[in-house]
Amino acid sequence: MPDLKAHLKSKLAKSQLGLVRNAFDIVGSVALLEIPRELKKKQKIIANAVLQAHKNIKAVYVEVGGRKGKLRLQKLQWLAGSRNTETVATENGVQLKLDVAKVYYSPRQASERKRIYQQVKSGEEVLVMFSGAAPYVIEIAKHTNAEKVFGIEVNRAAHKYAAENVKLNKVDAKVKLYCGDVKKILPQLGSFSRIVMPLPKGAGHYLGIALKHTKHNGAVHFYDFQPQAKIPFASVEKVRAAAVKQKKKIRIIKTVKCGQLAPRAYRVCVDFQVV
Ligand SMILES: C[S@@+](CC[C@H](N)C(=O)[O-])C[C@H]1O[C@@H](n2cnc3c(N)ncnc32)[C@H](O)[C@@H]1O
Known part of the structure; x- marks a missing residue:
């Protein structure tokens, strides 16, 4: 996994950098970030760094709150890239087209x-x-x-x-x-x-x-x-x-x-x- 923190070194304070998670969910071309409360004001900067670090990612969203209701859906907020939540994920040799918001x-x-x-x-x-x-x-x-x-x-x-x-x-x-x-x-x-x-x-x-x-x-x-x-x-x-x-x-x-x-x-x- 590319080093996201390396792309943020000049943009965040050392204490903020320590809170950034290098690992996050990638579904096809969509990145789903979990941003700690302390970094909320920096979330767009982090999202743009994700786009720079991962060339295959086209859209970056942040997860707002947990999964809810019978359908187990999560509220997503757009941060960077295209505004498109439909993508095709690949796992265990199969392709799965889906909309991560739905x-x-x-x-x-x-x-x-x-x-x-x-x-x-x-x-x-x-x-x-x-x-x-x-x-x-x-x-x-x-x-x-x-x-x-x-x-x-x-x-x-x-x-x-x-x-x-x-x-x-x-x-x-x-x-x-x-x-x-x-x-x-x-x-x-x-x-x-x-x-x-x-x-x-x-x-x-x-x-x-x-x-x-x-x-x-x-x-x-x-x-x-x-x-x-x-x-x-x-x-x-x-x-x-x-x-x-x-x-x-x-x-x-x-x-x-x-x-x-x-x-x-x-x-x-x-x-x-x-x-
Ligand atoms: C945790 S998700 C798992 C989805 C899928 N099996 C997977 O692994 O990605 C649970 C799914 O159950 C569906 N669901 C919840 N209650 C249901 C019910 N009573 N009958 C049929 N589907 C239901 C939800 O809409 C949701 O898509």
Whole structure:
């Protein structure tokens, strides 16, 4: 990663330079900065330095506040470059067209998505709940011998990009996408060999329906947010409680920490099997 601080050396005081983060999210040609409060007045200078340091970046935005609401969107403020939030990201060998202002997408989850598709076996029918612009769906379809991959997403904009991305990556024959609420769509579908639940803030409310629609010996990947002190038992407990309620037997395969939410809070994935 080019050294952003080197481009800012003559423009910021030494104490301010120490607060600049060299690492930030890059989605295709869009940079998404997190600027500490102390540097708010310098954010345009920092954004212009980002454009100078990274020739592939065409637009720079700053994230204002955290992700909010059901669609998990973030308010963005334009800082420099073109005023365009639509871009094409590349991860794990697939292309994902999306609008960062209208669709949830985090490039930080690329290695976790790889960890999931590497577990998919030949002939599986996989459901990705909360599928967004379809990164999990497309990577599973592209990199595995899954029989069919299904995605359900409530955000119309995300669903539109997902449909485009399926074509862009030439996986149409293996993929079926639905736009709507998981609780309304899933009862119309059958059972799956594997269900992915990438909605860490709220997936617990969907464990019951996931358990109902997982085949015998099928696998589920349940995402959750937890403070460090409660990892992994609080997430495992949610899974066990849902299984008891649904009268299903489960076996925990693995729990992994796969991202950071706040200084001492993490994204956790519980991989389990319905036995
Ligand atoms: C954390 S994002 C994950 C998106 C995508 N799987 C990814 O990895 O980029 C969660 C997604 O779930 C969608 N969502 C939230 N509640 C939903 C529901 N009840 N049914 C379907 N989609 C839902 C949101 O719109 C959002 O796109």
